[in-house]
Each structure stands twice: as structure tokens, then as C-alpha cells.
Amino acid sequence: xxxxxxxxxxxxxxxxxxxxxxxxxxxxxxxxxxxxxxxxxxxxxxxxxxxxxxxxxxxxxxxxxxxxxxxxxxxxxxxxxxxxxxxxxxxxxxxxxxxxxxxxxxxxxxxxxxxxxxxxxxxxxxxxxxxxxxxxxxxxxxxxxxxxxxxxxxxxxxxxxxxxxxxxxxxxxxxxxxxxxxxxxxxxxxxxxxxxxxxxxxxxxxxxxxxxxxxxxxxxxxxxx
Amino acid sequence: xxxxxxxxxxxxxxxxxxxxxxxxxxxxxxxxxxxxxxxxxxxxxxxxxxxxxxxxxxxxxxxxxxxxxxxxxxxxxxxxxxxxxxxxxxxxxxxxxxxxxxxxxxxxxxxxxxxxxxxxxxxxxxxxxxxxxxxxxxxxxxxxxxxxxxxxxxxxxxxxxxxxxxxxxxxxxxxxxxxxxxxxxxxxxxxxxxxxxxxxxxxxxxxxxxxxxxxxxxxxxxxxx
DNA sequence: TGTGTATTGGACCGTACGGTCCTAATTTTA
DNA sequence: TAAAATTAGGACCGTACGGTCCAATACACA
Numbered sequence: 001x002x003x004x005x006x007x008x009x010x011x012x013x014x015x016x017x018x019x020x021x022x023x024x025x026x027x028x029x030x031x032x033x034x035x036x037x038x039x040x041x042x043x044x045x046x047x048x049x050x051x052x053x054x055x056x057x058x059x060x061x062x063x064x065x066x067x068x069x070x071x072x073x074x075x076x077x078x079x080x081x082x083x084x085x086x087x088x089x090x091x092x093x094x095x096x097x098x099x100x101x102x103x104x105x106x107x108x109x110x111x112x113x114x115x116x117x118x119x120x121x122x123x124x125x126x127x128x129x130x131x132x133x134x135x136x137x138x139x140x141x142x143x144x145x146x147x148x149x150x151x152x153x154x155x156x157x158x159x160x161x162x163x164x165x166x167x168x169x170x171x172x173x174x175x176x177x178x179x180x181x182x183x184x185x186x187x188x189x190x191x192x193x194x195x196x197x198x199x200x201x202x203x204x205x206x207x208x209x210x211x212x213x214x215x216x217x218x219x220x221x222x223x224x225x
Numbered sequence: 226x227x228x229x230x231x232x233x234x235x236x237x238x239x240x241x242x243x244x245x246x247x248x249x250x251x252x253x254x255x256x257x258x259x260x261x262x263x264x265x266x267x268x269x270x271x272x273x274x275x276x277x278x279x280x281x282x283x284x285x286x287x288x289x290x291x292x293x294x295x296x297x298x299x300x301x302x303x304x305x306x307x308x309x310x311x312x313x314x315x316x317x318x319x320x321x322x323x324x325x326x327x328x329x330x331x332x333x334x335x336x337x338x339x340x341x342x343x344x345x346x347x348x349x350x351x352x353x354x355x356x357x358x359x360x361x362x363x364x365x366x367x368x369x370x371x372x373x374x375x376x377x378x379x380x381x382x383x384x385x386x387x388x389x390x391x392x393x394x395x396x397x398x399x400x401x402x403x404x405x406x407x408x409x410x411x412x413x414x415x416x417x418x419x420x421x422x423x424x425x426x427x428x429x430x431x432x433x434x435x436x437x438x439x440x441x442x443x444x445x446x447x448x449x450x
Numbered sequence: 451t452g453t454g455t456a457t458t459g460g461a462c463c464g465t466a467c468g469g470t471c472c473t474a475a476t477t478t479t480a
Numbered sequence: 481t482a483a484a485a486t487t488a489g490g491a492c493c494g495t496a497c498g499g500t501c502c503a504a505t506a507c508a509c510a
Contacts, residue, residue: 004456018339019338019339020339022245022248023247023339025496025497025498026498026499027496027498035457035458036457036458036459036460037457037459037460038460038499039458039459039460039500039501040456040457040458040459042499043455043457047498047499048498048499105334105391106334108391108392108395109330109331109333109334109394110245110334110335112394112395113243113394114243114244114248119395122395123395123396126395126396149404151404152404152405152407152408153408155401155404155405156385156405156409158388158392159385159388159389159391159392159405160384160385160388162387162391162392163330163383163385163386163387163391164384164388166330166333166334166337166387166388167351167380167383167384167387169333169334169338170333170344170347170348171351176380176384179374179376179377179381180377180380180381183377183378183381186415187415190411229486250466250467250468251467251468251469252466260488261487261488261489261490262487262490263469264470264471264472264488264489264490265486265487265488267468267470268485272468272469273468273469451510452510453508453509454508454509454510455507456506456508457505457507458503459502459504460501460502461500461502462499462500462501462502463500463501464497464499465496465498466495466497467495467496467497468493468494468495468496469493469494470492470493471490471491471492471493472489472490472491472492473488474487474488474489475487475488476485476486476488477484477486478486479483479484479485480481
């Protein structure tokens, strides 16, 4: 709504993703959003906690715009979309030069044990994410082996990506994420019925190739704007 | 060394793994270790930061005792050891009932961007961990495909486990970790030459189309103990 | 014109934090 | 027994935190 509100939310999102929630003070946010003082801030948010919740929601919506939209894209083969989604996560991480991980993963690690309110909300975010992947896998079920467990696989994908982002941040090396992303694609391909997919396990480094005559070589940048 | 020192370290380790480093105050540690006052604490540690570093090292050594020792065990087949190692991570997590993740992953997420001193030390921990896995993979190379990239695979394993622990913590559901661990074993099995392993991936008929003459029809459970 | 809402600015409060200093009693060890 | 290290206890300091309260000004819209 209010222009100021989004301004505060934006500043807070940046700060929180850089230093975490606990280490981001209200005064920092005020400075970041160029407010006049505390009363100005508390005019829009009743507490720091509430600010955190809204940032989390907003962060998710942003991510949804960029990442989850790919998963829903109806014109592209579902499994190809999954690869593009993974590429998008890599691209997103590239923007911060390997620093600053998934905003959810960060908050999860910081607050999951300490703050039930955040834990529940983060859980919901992961769940929405996972369910999006599950429905994609359901859509792709003719291409997949019968016994593919969509719940498990979707969790695996998220866990691998979150873990990859974390390690990338620690090592300050983007190639870590790229390598894991490629391996993850191979793992997904392992579940594909047509063994054409199995092939990419060797020689094909660009694991984008999938069966069913799907378009290849789409550039990441064309998707992850 | 001193009995008190280890007592402080233990108390701090527990608190930090529960609430994170930033949210653990020196007073909390003093209370936890039943010290008389601050001067008593500062008699042993020159700062909270130094305490944190020592806790990190100690945490690693503990983990090494339990987890990494398995990776080195000379009497067991290397790939089997890898599976046992994964089981050990799951078991470790079970003890805290799904709460409290990998102490390294937690600290990594909390401090990687904010505190260079910790970042470097955590990176070193991951590196020691990864190198242990790499040397295991080197030992197992006769069983693996020629093109297996040990660096990449070791990173993938760590990332998947860290991500899994994180998600388990968020969902407060240990079965998440168990599922991911099982999938991770399948992923590793994918790199095995004689496909004792490969097969988890079921009734693929067209044997000829796959490279390296992979055999089929072995049960997953025979591999994934 | 008037009424509400947004904005500014600052004083203030209680609490917690990391850290220092000082004194004195107790235990260890040479 | 004397010196050295450990334990104890508390006062204190500067800073930062989340949050409240208040008074005054700007600006919208009806």
C-alpha cells in the first residue's frame, strides 16, 4: 500500500538477508529506509517481529515471481521447467556474487529453533514451494518411473538447493552451486522413464537435455530476469 | 586442559547449537556452566569470539569422533562406509529429535556473511569433511565410473545433508532427513560402475542403450543399508 | 475550511549486552 | 610454608537494543 511501507520492507529485506534478523536493528532499518525516527517506523509496524513476518511473505512473493513462475509455465515441458527452475536459483545466487543465500534458508537456520512464529511461517514457505514441485512432477508422471515418490523427490530437490546455497556462501565460490545444480539435474533425470535421460550422466555436462523432444539450450537469462 | 574450561565449552556448545551464537550471551554461558561471575569466565577466555572459535573446533572434533571416524574405518568397503556415514548423520540428528541441526550448518548460515573469522573457520571444517569423503572416493575408484568427479560428488553429499538437516529442523519431522538420506544413497549408487547399485531405479528393459554395460535388477536395500 | 493521516524530531525508559576492574578467599603446587 | 593459580562476588561502564510518548508540522481529501 503506502509507499513508505514498501520502502521500509525493501530496506529491511536487504538488511535481514545480509545480516540476519536478530542482528538487524530497528534503527538500522530506519536508517536504511531513510525515515526520520522511531515513531515514524512504529507508525507502520507495530513491532520488529511483525516487520519480520511481512518481509518473509514479501520475500516469498518475490521469489515466487521469479522462480516459482517457471515451475508453472504451461508451455514448457515440466521436466524442462524443473531444470530451468534450478538454473534460476543459480542465477539468483549469482547476482549477489555467491553471498547472501536463500532468504528462507537463512531465516530457517537462524530462527527455526528459537522462534516458533518464524518457524511455522518458514515451514509454510517451504511447503508451498514443495507443493509446486510436486504438482509439476505429477504433470510429468507419464515420463517418470511409476514408483517415483513425488513428496520425497521434491524435498530432496529443495534440500539440495538450500544446502548448495549455504555451501556456496561459506566458500564464496559460485562454482560450488553450479556443480551441485548440475548433479541435481542428473539425479532428477535418473527418475525419468525413457533412458535417454540416463545418458546425460556421462558426457553431457549441460544436463538440460531431456527426452520427449524438448527444446534445449534456453539461456538462463531469458528466464531468470 | 582445565576442567572448568571444558565445562564452559560444553555449556557454550549446547547453548550455541540451540540458539545460535549471537543470541547466546556470555551471561547465559556463565549460568550454564555454573560459574560465579564474569571475571571467572574471562579468566579462561579473552572474549566471546574466542569462545566461539574454540566451540567450533571442539564441535568439529566431536563430530569427527563419531562421523568421520566411520569414513576412515579401514575394514569396511569404502562405499559401504559412505552409507554408514550418512546413517550416522541421521542418527546424530535423531538424538535431538529433529531439532538442532548440524552445528556447522547453523553457524554457517548465521555468520558466513557477517563474520569473516567464523566464515573462514567454517569453510575449513567443510573442507576437512569434504577431503575425507574425497579420499574415500579415491579409495573406491575401482568401483566407480571413470568420470566421477570426486570433488563435485563430495560437495553434493555435504550440501544435501546440510540442506536435509535444515529442512528437518524447520519441519520438525525426522522422516524428512531419512527420506533425503535414502535418496542420497541412491544418487551415490548411480556413480557405481557395476550396477549393483544402479538398479534401484527399476525395471529398465533396454540394457544395451546404457553405457558401461550396467547390470540391473539388484535391490536397493542390498546397497542402502 | 476542517478533519484525519502522514511525517518529523527528539526525549526517554528499562533491559541486556560485552567487557573491565578490584578485592578476597580458596586451592594447588613447588 | 610460600608462591601461584583458581574460584568467588560484585560494582561498574559504555553501548545498543526494542519500544513508548509527546508535541509539532505537513498534507491529503471531503
